[in-house]
Amino acid sequence: MSASLSYSLVITAAPWASQAPQSALALAQAIIQGGHRIDRVFLYGDGVHLASSLATPPSDETHWPVEWSRFLAEHDIAGIVCIASALRRGIVNGTEQTRYHLEASNLRAPFEIAGLGEWVESRLQSDRVLYFHGGQS
Amino acid sequence: MTTLMIIDQAPYGSWSGREALDMALSLSAFDQSVALLFTGSGVNWLRRGQASDAIGQKSVEKNLSAAPLFGIETLLATRKDCERYSLTETDRLPGVTLVDTAAEAIADHDHVLFAG
Numbered sequence: 001m002s003a004s005l006s007y008s009l010v011i012t013a014a015p016w017a018s019q020a021p022q023s024a025l026a027l028a029q030a031i032i033q034g035g036h037r038i039d040r041v042f043l044y045g046d047g048v049h050l051a052s053s054l055a056t057p058p059s060d061e062t063h064w065p066v067e068w069s070r071f072l073a074e075h076d077i078a079g080i081v082c083i084a085s086a087l088r089r090g091i092v093n094g095t096e097q098t099r100y101h102l103e104a105s106n107l108r109a110p111f112e113i114a115g116l117g118e119w120v121e122s123r124l125q126s127d128r129v130l131y132f133h134g135g136q137s
Numbered sequence: 138m139t140t141l142m143i144i145d146q147a148p149y150g151s152w153s154g155r156e157a158l159d160m161a162l163s164l165s166a167f168d169q170s171v172a173l174l175f176t177g178s179g180v181n182w183l184r185r186g187q188a189s190d191a192i193g194q195k196s197v198e199k200n201l202s203a204a205p206l207f208g209i210e211t212l213l214a215t216r217k218d219c220e221r222y223s224l225t226e227t228d229r230l231p232g233v234t235l236v237d238t239a240a241e242a243i244a245d246h247d248h249v250l251f252a253g
Contacts, residue, residue, distance in 0.1 A: 012153075045156045084159065116163035123169070123248075133251065 006037045008122035011047035013134030015064035016057065020132035021050050025068055027130065032075055039126045040078045041068075042119045043111070046134065048086045051079065053108035069108050079111040080118045139170045141213075141246035143239070147178040148197040149189065154182065158200055160250065165208035172211035173204070174242045175233075180218045183229045201230060213242050 009028060013020035024041075031038055043050055055065050072079045081091060090106070093113050097105040107113060123129055142161040144154045164171040175182050182197055189196040204212070216235040219225075236242045243249050 012156075044160075045153060085156065116160060117167065119160070120163055120167045120169065123164075131251070 004036050005127040006039050006125070007031050008040045008042065008119075008126040008129045009038065009132065010042045010044060010119065010122075010129065011050060011132045012043075012045040013132065014046040014049035015055070017046065017049075018134035020047070020134055021064045021068065022062075024130075024132040025064070025071060028071060028077075038075070038077045040080055040118065040122050041072065042122060043079070043081045043085070044116075044119070045082075045085050046089070047132075048081050048089050048091045051081045051086070051091055051108050051111035052106055054106045065108050069110060073110050078118075080114050081107065081111050082119070083113050083115055086113055138248065139172065139246045140164060140248040140250060141172050141174055141242060142250045143174045143176060144179040144182060145175075145177040145251070147181045148187075149192060149194055154179065155197065155200070157251065158197075158204075161209055162204070162207050168208075171209055172213060172242075172246065173209060174213040174215075174236075174239060176215040176218055176239045178218075178222070180214050180222055180224055183212070183214055183219075183233055184224060185228055185230060198230065205232065215239055215242075 009024050011020055011024050015021045028038060050065055050068055052065055055063070057063055086092065087096060092102055092105045093107040094105050096113065142157055144157050146154055148154055161171045161173055182201060185198065187196045187198045212233045213236050214233050216237055219229070219235065
């Protein structure tokens with residue numbers, strides 16, 4: 001029997017622009033089913049769109065932000081959104097809304113906003129760090 | 138543990154290279170050893186005298202010049218791509234080491250990253 005491993009996943013491409021969030025979720029489910037752990041999911045670059053609470057796809061399409069946030073909550077996994085990537089792209093929590101005097105906030109729970117230090121921590125902490133990128137643009 | 142960040146796209150047309158550089162700077166800020174490899178059209182990052190004001194963007198040359206100050210000491214570029222883009226030694230930023238192949242640079246590092 002193989003030993004249990006800890007993973008971190010990094011997603012750098014947006015839902016509905018790339019399959020990356022979907023592929024990452026399929027792997028995340030397999031990791032948990034396989035008896036392994038996920039330390040952290042880190043959204044970077046265009047991947048931050050996965051944490052939007054305003055995405056509203058047609059009802060016959062899979063809602064990737066909802067699917068991902070349910071998965072994170074169910075398994076108590078930290079979902080971290082890179083602050084620099086998020087602010088550029090209009091993904092904001094209440095704190096940043098106040099700081100920048102913005103009209104609204106839209107970060108979907110349980111995602112949290114933090115810095116690249118969380119990603120550096122993942123590289124030191126997890127046995128494996130896996131990246132889900134979009135195609136070349 | 139040494140990390141190689143690969144930048145393989147030209148600056149300005151895509152944001153991924155800038156975000157790759159941010160990742161590299163962040164590793165360096167946390168005392169992790171990191172080198173940058175510019176390959177393919179990515180070697181154009183290393184060109185001197187980029188007039189990015191003309192397209193309303195911040196120059197990546199300025200960011201790169203600061204990399205050594207933030208602890209990124211190794212800038213690598215693939216020789217044949219520099220030749221392909223006419224990037225001679227006088228056209229390049231100082232302190233760039235040429236490698237014959239990307240594979241050679243990759244083999245020298247424990248971890249390899251792309252920003253996306």
